[in-house]
Amino acid sequence: MTMASIKQAEQQYDVGGVLLERPFQITRLGHFGLTLAKFEEGVRFYTEILGFRISERQDVAQNAPAVVRPLIKMIKDRDVVMLRHNTEHHTLVLISTSVNDLGERILRKRNPVKEITTNQITWQVGSLAEVVNGRDYFAARGIRVLIAGRDMPGSNWHCYIEDSEGRANEIYYGIEQIGWDGRSKPTTLYQRIEKPPELPQPSEWQEIDDAAAAGVDLTAGHRDIETLPPVHEVDGILMSRPFKITRIGPVGLLVEDAERALQFYRDSMGFVETERVPVGESQIIYLRNNTEHHSLALVPIELRDKLGLSAHSTLAWFGLQLGNYRQLRRAIDFLRERGVTVRDDLTPGVHPGIDHAVWAFDPDGHCLLLYWSMDQVGWNGETRGARAPAGPVSTWPDQVPGRSDAFNGQVFLGPLA
Numbered sequence: 001m002t003m004a005s006i007k008q009a010e011q012q013y014d015v016g017g018v019l020l021e022r023p024f025q026i027t028r029l030g031h032f033g034l035t036l037a038k039f040e041e042g043v044r045f046y047t048e049i050l051g052f053r054i055s056e057r058q059d060v061a062q063n064a065p066a067v068v069r070p071l072i073k074m075i076k077d078r079d080v081v082m083l084r085h086n087t088e089h090h091t092l093v094l095i096s097t098s099v100n101d102l103g104e105r106i107l108r109k110r111n112p113v114k115e116i117t118t119n120q121i122t123w124q125v126g127s128l129a130e131v132v133n134g135r136d137y138f139a140a141r142g143i144r145v146l147i148a149g150r151d152m153p154g155s156n157w158h159c160y161i162e163d164s165e166g167r168a169n170e171i172y173y174g175i176e177q178i179g180w181d182g183r184s185k186p187t188t189l190y191q192r193i194e195k196p197p198e199l200p201q202p203s204e205w206q207e208i209d210d211a212a213a214a215g216v217d218l219t220a221g222h223r224d225i226e227t228l229p230p231v232h233e234v235d236g237i238l239m240s241r242p243f244k245i246t247r248i249g250p251v252g253l254l255v256e257d258a259e260r261a262l263q264f265y266r267d268s269m270g271f272v273e274t275e276r277v278p279v280g281e282s283q284i285i286y287l288r289n290n291t292e293h294h295s296l297a298l299v300p301i302e303l304r305d306k307l308g309l310s311a312h313s314t315l316a317w318f319g320l321q322l323g324n325y326r327q328l329r330r331a332i333d334f335l336r337e338r339g340v341t342v343r344d345d346l347t348p349g350v351h352p353g354i355d356h357a358v359w360a361f362d363p364d365g366h367c368l369l370l371y372w373s374m375d376q377v378g379w380n381g382e383t384r385g386a387r388a389p390a391g392p393v394s395t396w397p398d399q400v401p402g403r404s405d406a407f408n409g410q411v412f413l414g415p416l417a
């Protein structure tokens with residue numbers, strides 16, 4: 001531990017001069033990884049239909065040690081595709097099942113866990129010290145640390161750990177930001193580090209100054225090209241889709257043992273319980289780490305069939321927030337016109353804090369929760385309470401009244417497209 005995290009009192013850690021129960025504070029979902037069986041079809045779905053942009057596409061054989069390269073080259077879909085919806089290098093990571101299984105064995109040194117198709121669930125913390133001290137904290141609590149160091153592409157310092165059922169979670173600091181020119185950092189600047197760093201480390205600004213002085217072409221990084229015509233007017237801008245994904249999350253996980261999962265996410269990761277909603281004999285637990293009603297839902301696995309979720313995965317849903325109510329309604333038509341299954345017969349109460357929502361399904365069957373607004377919870381933890389379900393899309397009005405927290409919470413920075 002560094003000086004900054006010297007334990008001040010029982011269960012108290014100094015995080016930037018603030019005493020907390022843990023040496024880090026998760027502030028939001030930063031990125032998310034899906035493992036796909038129908039890989040190329042999935043990449044097309046997330047890019048062409050949903051509008052994620054590719055910031056990097058890498059053949060994993062390229063950087064693999066020479067001894068395993070022939071083995072990797074036998075895999076058909078062996079690219080890692082990194083996508084973004086905002087200025088961060090990646091907010092979604094897609095890999096094929098074969099690459100996932102190989103990565104589990106080689107990088108994470110464990111066997112792939114059945115039905116886990118989330119290759120990472122990644123939470124932002126506020127500093128590098130929090131990542132490093134967090135790693136020590138997890139290890140001291142007997143939580144398995146899978147990898148700690150610095151990721152490339154993306155440049156973020158990270159620590160991967162295993163949740164109570166084997167899912168890889170990650171805390172990270174400092175992911176690369178992509179600016180107006182849409183270019184990722186040039187690959188010549190990649191420096192993968194596979195151990196926790198000594199502190200302090202140089203700033204990114206210093207790294208880029210040094211690279212420029214050494215003659216590196218800072219404009220050599222990848223820039224994605226839009227392939228669809230800009231024919232949809234979205235609130236004053238011509239775009240290629242009639243909507244924009246402005247935020248990722250919440251994540252819904254199907255869990256075998258909700259109590260153990262709660263211990264991991266609440267007690268070790270620091271999530272705060274917002275509420276519990278009964279569904280039949282079971283209950284779903286909703287947790288948050290910021291002002292949104294929830295960023296995580298723990299859904300008992302026995303609800304998978306009852307809710308009509310895909311049997312291949314223990315991901316219940318992955319939330320995608322759209323810019324506004326009109327965009328959500330237009331997105332539903334856009335997706336249906338392209339043959340995507342969109343369900344609006346959702347079990348009442350499964351998405352507390354959200355009024356209008358639908359489920360769309362990717363080619364593998366992963367459920368994407370599309371919505372535009374989520375209740376915000378303030379300092380005293382009070383929630384708005386249950387309200388009548390929105391019903392099928394055909395009954396939705398053209399306009400909805402603006403609630404006191406409409407458009408509040410995490411904001412989208414920069415142009416929509």
Ligand SMILES: [Fe+2]
Pocket residue numbers: 031120122151158170
């Ligand atoms: Fe990551």
